Amino acid sequence: MLSAQDLLVALKLLQHDAPTHSHTLLGKPLGLSQSQVQQAYEHLTDARLLRPGTWSPVRAALVNVLVKGVPYFLPAPQQGDQLVCGVATGCGAVSLPCVETAPLVWPYAGGESEGFPLTPLCPEAVTAAQRDPELHRLLALTDLVRSHRSSLKERSVAAQRLEQAILEPVAAY
Incomplete structure (x- = not known):
């Protein structure tokens, strides 16, 4: 099952300069630990959003998840009318x-x-x-x-x- 942190990692991996040689370096700008990044890698690979054995996102699949799935499994309901x-x-x-x-x-x-x-x-x-x-x-x-x-x-x-x-x-x- 994908988590919101997994998607944060996936979005970061879309950048050509994402530091994919180190879980620690990838996690640092995201505020995630090495173990959280490792877990995200496993979840993203299992969900077929990363090519196996690489940090390369499957871009078309990621679009589908973000556009069609996230509104249902990670919705952002209205929190109130106060600014x-x-x-x-x-x-x-x-x-x-x-x-x-x-x-x-x-x-x-x-x-x-x-x-x-x-x-x-x-x-x-x-x-x-x-x-x-x-x-x-x-x-x-x-x-x-x-x-x-x-x-x-x-x-x-x-x-x-x-x-x-x-x-x-x-x-x-």
Whole structure:
């Protein structure tokens, strides 16, 4: 069974410069331990989201899981109508027209944005996103797909952009 941390590792592995030669080095920017990264590797390989014996993601399969599966097994239900401070996600972190009057944020005391609270994919996602703008973009698009606050149009456009972001590097070869 995949966990949210497994998907965080998978999203990081989409980057060409992900340090795949060491579980510790891969886990450090994600806030994950060596054992958590090893477990994620096993889960991702078992789920056929990594090519066996490599750290290479099966990009098309990952798109399917993020767009079609995550909204059901890792949904982001509405947390309330009170605005909170936090780290921007969803439309507030990617250039996408929003229906909401306020953006979505991951509640975080050190955050600089204000918006409706949304539970991050996993607790480590907030800090990892702050360290890595590309990972932040992928997490924000994933949040739009899994959020109950997103309109159908926002979810659809986010799913298209997520698919493009994941599959685009393959088309460049």
